[in-house]
Amino acid sequence: MNITVLVGDMKTGRTGDILVTHALGSCLGLMVFDPMAKVGGLLHAMLPLSSINPEKARGNPAMFVDTGVPLLFKSVYEMGGAKERLIVKAAGCGNPMGKNEIFKIGERNYTVLKKLLWKNNILLKAESVGGTASRTIHFEVDTGGVLLSCNGTKGPL
Amino acid sequence: MRIDQIGGMIKAFPAMPGAALKLLTLTDAPSATVQQIEDVLRQDPGLTANVLKLANSAYFGIPSKVGSVRQAVMLLGLKRLVQMVVATCASAIIDRGVPGYDLPAGELWRHSLAVSVAAKGLAGELKIQAADEVFTAGLLHDVGKLVLGQFVQEEYTDIKRALAQGMTFEAAEAAVLGIDHAEIGARVLAQWSLPENIVHAVRWHHAPEKFGTVDIMLDVVHVANMLCLMIGIGVGREGLLHEPSPVVTRRLGLEPPHLEKVASQTLQWVSELSQALAVG
């Protein structure tokens, strides 16, 4: 089944599911996959830190990287995923052109992600981050295969 | 000539319904009365129903129930009432797919709503006053894409080449097609006789520092547009190939928390407004 993950959302799936998310601009798309248990999850987080809007974060933790990433891992563990087997991939975190630091939400999303992963001893297996393109992800939970569409070209991540 | 073809399409662009245009001329007249507005709307019951529905929406947050056009004018003022009329009319024009920009049906409309609400929210977050027309300017800022889309599609190879040289998307449009979607949009709106500040905001929404005057409304639309693309609302082929103006950032006193706070609320605002506008 195709399961669409909207902006500020997180979904998990099992064999037979394809987790899809569209239009990753500055947002972070994070994929977690356990090849043994054949379970996976996809997060589409919009903003780096939940402290910007704690009320929103309570109702919708997937909107923020600092609350969405733990939620993603926890959900995959609950489905039988084990930390030592997890394959983690990241996409998105784009930024507009120019040097305007204020608009680099993508960069801030990526920084918060890296800090979280580092603290928890988790490595990224693959990533396609930064730049100006809008990205779309198709994550096949059976194989863990990720198809990345970006600027009219498609390829595995 | 391509540019003549584009010019022809601007001239042939759908007009606003008569009732909306009449209301727009009324807002320019300082002596407009509630009676005159009621008279105009009476000719279009569908429009009246939509206006009342919108007046009662969460977006405008009026605590009491708005049951008549008279009440709507009293509570919202003439300007905001006209905004609603324009919004209901605009949805019929904008709510469709735009192939050249890779926007599926509904995405340009969602983007338009988002820029409108985010611009208004940004002004609130920055505690500054933008003109009332910010709602309409946000809603209509990309109307030029409806004209330019097919040409972007046809000339995409050349546009891609221009982009590879480091141009912004709108600069590539202008370089290859002789005009960009912002200028086209402004011409369409001038044709509709919309107020000048809206026409200017649309014309300069990608290059606010090129507009000789400072207008907060233009500045917040510029920032809101970038933000909405970044959070994936109506971001198609152009991606994030635009440059946020440092001049605007400075004069607005914009900081990351303003931007991120607005971003965290935009999706909810969009769904409230689109529910209000959805005619059941």
Ligand SMILES: [Fe+2]
């Ligand atoms: Fe635009």
Ligand SMILES: [Fe+2]
């Ligand atoms: Fe736009």
